[in-house]
Amino acid sequence: RTSICLFTRDLRVHDNPVLQHAARADRVIPLFVLDEAVLRGPFTRPNRTAFLLDCLRDLRTSLGELGGGLVVRTGTPATEVAGLADEVGATEVHVAADVSAYAQAREDSLREALRTRECALHVHDAVVTAHPPGDLVPGGKDHFAVFTPYFRRWAAAPMRRVAAMPEALRMPRLRTGKLPAREELCPGELSPELPTGGESAGRQLARQWFADGIAEYESGHDDLAGDATSRLSPYLHFGCVSPVELVDRAGNSEPERAFVRQLAWRDFHHQVLAARPASSHRDYRPRGDRWREDPEAFRAWCDGRTGVPLVDAGMRQLAAEGWMHNRARMITACFLAKTLHLDWRLGAQHFLDLLVDGDIANNNMNWQWMAGTGTDTRPNRVLNPVRQAERYDPTGEYIRRYVPELRSLPAKALHDPRRIDPADLDRLGYPAPIVDVDAANAQFRADRGQP
Ligand code: FAD
Numbered sequence: 001r002t003s004i005c006l007f008t009r010d011l012r013v014h015d016n017p018v019l020q021h022a023a024r025a026d027r028v029i030p031l032f033v034l035d036e037a038v039l040r041g042p043f044t045r046p047n048r049t050a051f052l053l054d055c056l057r058d059l060r061t062s063l064g065e066l067g068g069g070l071v072v073r074t075g076t077p078a079t080e081v082a083g084l085a086d087e088v089g090a091t092e093v094h095v096a097a098d099v100s101a102y103a104q105a106r107e108d109s110l111r112e113a114l115r116t117r118e119c120a121l122h123v124h125d126a127v128v129t130a131h132p133p134g135d136l137v138p139g140g141k142d143h144f145a146v147f148t149p150y151f152r153r154w155a156a157a158p159m160r161r162v163a164a165m166p167e168a169l170r171m172p173r174l175r176t177g178k179l180p181a182r183e184e185l186c187p188g189e190l191s192p193e194l195p196t197g198g199e200s201a202g203r204q205l206a207r208q209w210f211a212d213g214i215a216e217y218e219s220g221h222d223d224l225a226g227d228a229t230s231r232l233s234p235y236l237h238f239g240c241v242s243p244v245e246l247v248d249r250a251g252n253s254e255p256e257r258a259f260v261r262q263l264a265w266r267d268f269h270h271q272v273l274a275a276r277p278a279s280s281h282r283d284y285r286p287r288g289d290r291w292r293e294d295p296e297a298f299r300a301w302c303d304g305r306t307g308v309p310l311v312d313a314g315m316r317q318l319a320a321e322g323w324m325h326n327r328a329r330m331i332t333a334c335f336l337a338k339t340l341h342l343d344w345r346l347g348a349q350h351f352l353d354l355l356v357d358g359d360i361a362n363n364n365m366n367w368q369w370m371a372g373t374g375t376d377t378r379p380n381r382v383l384n385p386v387r388q389a390e391r392y393d394p395t396g397e398y399i400r401r402y403v404p405e406l407r408s409l410p411a412k413a414l415h416d417p418r419r420i421d422p423a424d425l426d427r428l429g430y431p432a433p434i435v436d437v438d439a440a441n442a443q444f445r446a447d448r449g450q451p
Pocket of ligand 1: 221229230231232233234236237259262263265266267269324325326327329330333351355357358359360362363364366367370
C-alpha cells in the first residue's frame with residue numbers, strides 16, 4: 001500500500017491523526033500543494049505567506065528526521081493529488097477535515113478526482129479543531145448559536161486521544177521540489193515584528209506558556225499592556241500546534257481552565273462557519289443595517305489615525321506585529337462597525353490582510369459578533385473606547401507603546417482625547433478625533449431601536 005498524506009492546516013508531526021494514519025501504509029508521501037487559487041485570492045498576504053513558508057521548512061526538516069520528506073507542488077490540490085496518485089500507484093489519500101466553504105469544496109473535488117482511481121479518500125476529524133464541528137449539536141439543529149450551552153457540551157464530551165507520532169516514515173524516491181521564496185509567492189511588505197512560523201517554534205512557545213505564562217492568564221488576559229496571552233493563535237491557525245494536545249496538556253487550575261475555554265471559543269466559531277459557510281461574507285443574522293460609505297474614515301481607521309488613541313494603538317499594533325491583542329481587536333472592530341457604522345466586511349478584510357493568525361472562522365465570525373450581525377446575544381451593545389481604555393489600559397502604557405507621539409501625555413488625556421488641547425494635538429502631529437464617539441454610538445443604538 002502507498003498513501004499520500006496531504007497536509008493543509010495541520011503542519012505538524014506531533015498529534016497529527018492524518019500523518020499517523022497515512023504512515024500505516026507501506027510507503028507514504030507527505031505532500032503540500034501551494035494552491036494556485038488560494039495564491040491568487042485575497043487570502044494570500046505577505047505576513048501569512050512568510051509564516052507558512054517557515055512552517056513548511058520546519059515540517060520538511062521534521063519529516064526528514066523521520067526518514068521522509070515533504071513533496072511540494074504548485075497547482076490545484078485535486079489535480080496534483082490525482083497526478084501523484086497515478087505516478088506512485090497510491091491507494092489512499094489522507095487529509096484533515098476543515099470548515100470553510102473553500103476547504104469543503106476542495107474535499108469534494110478531491111473525492112471526485114479519486115472516485116475513478118481506486119484510491120480511497122480518508123478525511124480525519126478533530127485535527128484542525130479539538131471537537132469536530134457537527135459532532136456537538138443541540139436537538140433538531142445543525143449547530144450551536146450560543147456559546148454557553150455549546151461550552152457545557154464541549155467540556156463534557158470525550159476528546160480523541162493524542163495521536164502518537166510515527167516512529168519512521170518509508171517514502172519512495174521522489175523529487176520533493178524547492179520551496180519558492182516568499183517574494184515569488186506574494187510580494188509586498190512584511191510587518192516588521194513577525195513571529196517565526198513552524199511546529200518547532202510553536203511547541204517551544206507552548207512549553208514556555210505552560211511553564212510560566214499561563215499562571216497570570218485568568219487575571220491578566222484583558223490587560224492590554226500586560227500582554228499576558230499565549231500568542232499561540234498563528235500556530236493554531238496553521239496547525240503547528242494541536243488544539244487537542246493543548247487541551248490534554250492543560251490541568252485543572254483556574255487559569256488553565258480559562259485558557260481551555262478560549263480554545264472552545266475557537267471551536268465554537270468553526271462549528272458556526274461549518275454549518276453556515278456563507279457567513280464568511282454574509283450577515284449571519286441580518287439586522288437591516290445600512291452601512292455608511294466613508295473611504296476617508298476607513299483609511300484613517302486602517303492607518304491608526306482616527307484620533308482615538310486606544311483604537312489607533314490597536315491598529316498600529318496590527319501593522320507592526322501582524323497580531324493584535326484580543327481586547328484591542330474587539331475595540332477596533334466595534335469602533336469600525338458600530339461607531340463609524342462602516343461595513344464589517346471592510347474591517348474583516350483589512351484584518352485578514354495583516355493578521356498572521358488570520359482565519360476565516362475566527363476572524364469573520366468574531367467580526368460579525370462585534371458588528372452585531374453574528375452570534376452575540378446582545379447585538380446592540382457598543383464599546384466605549386474611553387471607558388475601555390480606563391479599564392484595560394489604566395496607565396496608558398499600551399497606548400504609549402504604539403502611539404509614541406502621545407508618549408508625553410498623562411493617562412487621563414490618553415484615555416479621552418477630548419482632554420487634549422487641540423493646540424497640543426497639532427504640535428504632536430496627532431489628529432483630532434474623526435468622530436464624536438458618544439453621539440455616533442447613541443445614533444447606532446437609536447438606529448437599532450434601542451434607547
Ligand atoms: P489566547 O488568549 O492565548 O487564547 C488561546 C487561543 O484560543 C487563541 O490562540 C485562539 O486560537 C483561541 N481564542 C482566543 N480567543 C478567541 C476568540 N474570541 N475566538 C476564537 N478563538 C479564540 N483569532 C484568530 O485566531 N484568528 C483571527 O483571524 C481572529 N480574528 C479576530 C477578529 C476580531 C474582530 C476579534 C474580536 C477576535 C479575533 N480573533 C481571531 C480571536 C482572538 O482575538 C485571538 O484568537 C487571540 O487574540 C489570539 O491571541 P492568543 O493566541 O494570545 O490568545
